[in-house]
Amino acid sequence: MAQNISAAPEQNIPFWRDERVLGVFAQIGFIIVVILGAKLLGTNFASNVNKLGESQFICRDGSFSYRCAYDFMGSEAGFDISDTALDYVNTDSYWYAFYMGLLNSLKVGLLGVILTTFVGLFVGIARLSSNWLVSKIALWYIELMRNTPLLLQLFFIYFGVLLALPLIQDASPVLGLPIFLTNRGLSIPAPKFMSAAAIWVAFLILGIIQFQVTWILLARQEEQTGRATNRWARGLIGFFIIVIAGWFISSSVSDTQGLLTSKASRIRDVGDIEKVMLNRTNLDYLDEIDTLSPEEVDAAALKICVLRDSASEPNLIRQIERIGAPYTVRRFDRPDQVTAAYVEGDCELFAASKAILAAERATLENPSAHLIVPVKESPIVWSVPRYDGTNIFGGSKLLPEFTALLIGLTIFYGATLAEIVRAGILSVSKGQSEAARALGLSESQRLRLVVLPQALKVIIPPLIGIFLSLMKDTSLGLAVGYPDMYQVTFTTMNQSGRAVQGILLLMVVYLTISLIFSIVLNWYNSRNVLVER
């Protein structure tokens, strides 16, 4: 059926009033502005780089090229980093030092994001509480934190609170627990991961997959037969069987831990320690060790040497304590120090990873007189902090710099987030709460099931901004001396004189982190959009 559609009346519009022409002009104008701006910045940048001179761009073969701008990052860093996630020594490269800084930034940033979420949610809800005191405390907290500079708060927390804690000489367990709080930081018991952990985690994932599959299959079966099948119990039993089996398998497969000992010690295996100790003490059983005098026990004690805070120590000690042998432990900062003590005869056993031990054995006068004995390893060992009168070792240590930065970022951004949470909750109409109450939902169910899911729509877009700001503000670690990415790069730039490279690198990495954050959160946000007609 042909219909006669008459075209819209086309008058003679002068082009400066034609919206189509105007649109094109606006686009062209904008492009010109962008190009001019980029050219201005670009030529400025290029001329400044040229002024820096060729020495900035030396390649390894001695020639000069812009492509070699970052070659200096491969050379020795030469500076110490007070807090690193992985092993680092000042002979490592600038790249590796930068990587340590990046890990520190991510550690503070991600922990900060998690804690900020909790604080913001809690305070935001408290602010709306009908309890006068709770809501006023929340109000004061928010106003105080939002209206003072973050830098000032960091200084206050670091110098005013954390450095005012007891000196290390006065360290004592907090509440009788193996926790120490001094001006050098907070030491708490913590799990340490060994190489076997990687294999065990694979079993853990396998267990979770198993649980999911069992759950889905049983759910289908339930649907067909209409009978309950105990999905929880059956899924969990399978999960624990896999995880526990994985624990033993991964510890028997892993073969990275060892002991360095002389052939004369006659220890060929950790199990031999019992025989050696029985010989030494003239006892029939090690249970009878109590019958000896303290001096005799001290004289017989096994002299163990380890690297400070290594996971090898708790791993070996657990096995020796199971045997019941008396022992002493000495801790050193570097492998060569342990080797020196070993040569002096201060150490009978040097416990570390086999790789370190092999390297150290090679430096001994007569390597063939010494053995590397394998030690069984657990995927995860529990390390408890101890105090020896001058130092605290073991466990996990939160340095005051790290703690100050984490607490500062958390309470500052927590206050900002609290206001966003409040706005989000208020954006949900009163009728929603009334319907939830009328249906008999409790107050916490009302919040959790009805109000918060809807408030999230309003909360998430500004939340992305808060998380990004927090992530970037980890660079304020410079103020309290926390070795984050910014501080490490700052030191690198000072030492090498490569300011342009350093700043560019920082910009690229911060940008990458921010973009990843945005993508993930925007994806989550898009899933939360309400379906409308």
Add this chain to the structure above:
Amino acid sequence: MTMNVNANEDVIVCKDVHLWYGEFEALRGVSLTVKRGDVIVILGPSGSGKSTFIRSINRLEEHGAGEIVVKGIPLTHDVRDIAEIRREVGMVFQQFNLFPHLTVMENITLAPINVRKWSREKAEETAMKWLTRVGIPEQAHKYPGQLSGGQQQRVAIARTLAMEPEVLLFDEPTSALDPEMVKEVLDVMSDLAKEGYTILAVTHEMGFARGVADRIVFMDYGEILESDHPDEFFDNPKHPRLKLFLSQILHH
């Protein structure tokens, strides 16, 4: 119907209920007794306190003086009693108040699963029963935003019924609906009335009031001015303000 076994039992007893918003007294001594299976329509000009009154029965508003007893449970500050009363009293709102982030099915099963602690299977089965009952089983997996107003209100009714309440409060359930959708909601309400639910409805639907109600209550200025059988109420009004009200709504 099992609900009629104890007919004549007092389900809701209100004695001299007062309610203040700051200085303003919204309810000025309301007394009303509702027996099991009663269908009561509350009429009155806007601002007369009729919505406030039924909302105080399930504690969406807190009465300042007087006594409200639902199924023998006195309404006080005791949160356990309030929870108990809310389980027995369902409410349907003018603005539907469906949860827009949940599907129709999830809207209906939310309270049975979380309050009554039913299994998901049982809750969904019951939800389908009620959806069929209000005539829209095919909408179960849509979101409220995808339904028409009339359908949304019927979902809201199904959601309320799924908690198996004995008393239903309707707060102007058809006022936000387009005219052609009013009937589908009133039909459902009439059926529920016939099945023996105890109903208190605030509505302006005179046809429903006359045809379905056992008793009509007229409120103004926070007081009950007249309470009577529908025929008597409409044909022989006694209070001058009721006469005025009826003349305003019936003759134009």
